[in-house]
Amino acid sequence: MKRDHTLYFRLFSSTFLLSAFTFGGGYVIVPLMKQKFVDQLHWLEEQEMLDLTAIAQSAPGPIAVNAAILLGYRVGGPLGAALSILGTILPPFLILSVVSLFYTAFRENRVVAAVLKGMQAGVSAVIASVVVDMGGDILRRREWLPTAIMAGSFLVTLLWDGLNVAWILLVCALLGITATFAAQRRKEGSP
Structure with missing residues (x-):
């Protein structure tokens, strides 16, 4: 991919717009990044x-x-990383700066509270979409370990109330690392 000013402008403007109009945090912006950079731009x-x-x-x-x-x-090297991080952090910085000026008015406004409550449904839908997309990809590959990790993590989360998610991530990471080393050994041992 040719790196020129158009690519850098598009990278900055894409991350800026995604960050400016995404409500709900990183788990919401990641699928939108996928839609933009994988599905639309094919980068x-x-x-x-x-x-x-x-x-x-x-x-x-x-x-x-x-x-x-x-x-x-990945797309634009060090300059691309700098521009994309600037595009990602600038909108929340500007929005929070404005909100902090009018915090008392926003805090007590029933309309703002109702809008924020309504946005929770949209955020939930986007997160559910990510789970379905990523889970579907794991199931389509028909590999037993990733499927077992996904199902086991889901079940443990449902059945073990109060379990810290860090333990689930740690166990999954250890399983993944072990499986990767085992696959690498098998690959090195085969002719």
Whole structure:
């Protein structure tokens, strides 16, 4: 992909608009990034976006910012990473700056409270869409370990009330690492 000023402008403007008009945090913006950069612009493959999302989720910090850094670097190198992170953090910074000026008025406004309550349904729908898309991809691959990890994580979350999600992530990471090393050993041992 040729890196020129058009690519960089499009990268910045895309991340800026996604961040400006996405409500609900990183788990909402990631599927919109997939739709924009995989489905519309074809800058990444779907598996590549899933891998970037997994890395962004496991790294410390907000997932939206981590995903923007990785995506920007993949598409446009260091300058792309800088522009995509700027595009991602600038809208919330500006919005929160304005909100902080009028905090008391917003806090006590029933219309604002009702709008925020209504947005929760939209956020839930987007998160459900991500779960269905990613879960469907795992099931389509017909690999037993990822399917078992997905089903087991879901069941443990439902059945074990109060379990810290970090334990689930740790167990899943250990299973994934073990499976990866085992597959690598089998590959090295085969002729």
